């Protein structure tokens with residue numbers, strides 16, 4: 001096919017040889033299948049910030065550390081240079097997350113780098129070598145739904161151990177190949193420690209996964225992995241080896257209040273009895 005303009009620099013630099021076909025064009029990016037030597041890869045071309053939707057909203061960026069303070073100041077000022085810096089950080093966030101997660105044992109497309117706003121990565125394929133379907137496009141037998149849900153909970157845990165929350169995890173951002181689920185689409189990944197919305201996003205990510213797999217295996221709907229994971233993470237006790245149960249017994253405020261009230265009542269009763277005894281003694 002005719003090479004799209006944004007991919008020309010990669011051909012000129014010899015990073016890729018040929019664009020084979022477009023895979024899809026969404027709100028955030030256009031995705032192509034490309035050839036580099038004998039390898040077939042996936043190229044994700046980011047759209048300009050102005051054409052993008054919600055994902056770059058302030059709540060996702062909170063807690064992201066700028067690479068240096070001059071860049072950070074430029075970004076805060078919103079100058080043309082600052083906007084270009086912000087774009088670059090947005091692109092780098094996805095490739096950085098892919099490197100981190102690959103190293104942590106989470107299945108994501110293996111990254112090959114990000115060049116001029118184009119992310120090059122492994123193409124996830126089905127048995128016939130075609131681009132793999134999204135989780136949304138497959139139906140899963142009950143036992144496999146339970147198995148894959150457990151795998152996803154493990155991936156979310158490993159992500160949290162590296163300090164990241166996906167922030168847009170759903171059946172549309174998970175591909176399925178022969179070996180199981182593969183997580184994609186990470187430019188918005190949030191910093192678990194520095195972002196005040198991290199917990200809410202973790203809960204939403206887990207709810208999306210649980211509801212999807214729960215259609216095929218109802219028992220999953222009773223699980224609560226988010227509270228369990230977050231409680232351990234906050235205490236600094238979540239490790240890649242942590243075995244999660246999906247069960248969480250919340251110590252609710254109400255129970256606390258009840259027990260405090262009971263203690264007060266008992267103390268009051270004791271005091272009354274003491275006062276009464278003293279009066280009798282007089």
Ligand SMILES: Nc1ncnc2c1ncn2[C@@H]1O[C@H](COP(=O)(O)OP(=O)(O)OP(=O)(O)O)[C@@H](O)[C@H]1O
Pocket residue numbers: 023024025026027028029030031042044109121122123124125131132134172173175184185186
């Ligand atoms: N590494 C890959 N291997 C195979 N297919 C891929 C890969 N990366 C992306 N795709 C395909 O391209 C689609 C879009 O990719 P991605 O979700 O990363 O981009 P996006 O534009 O941010 O998405 P959206 O706005 O639709 O959520 C995916 O749904 C998937 O079908």
Ligand SMILES: [Mg+2]
Pocket residue numbers: 172173185
């Ligand atoms: Mg997507």
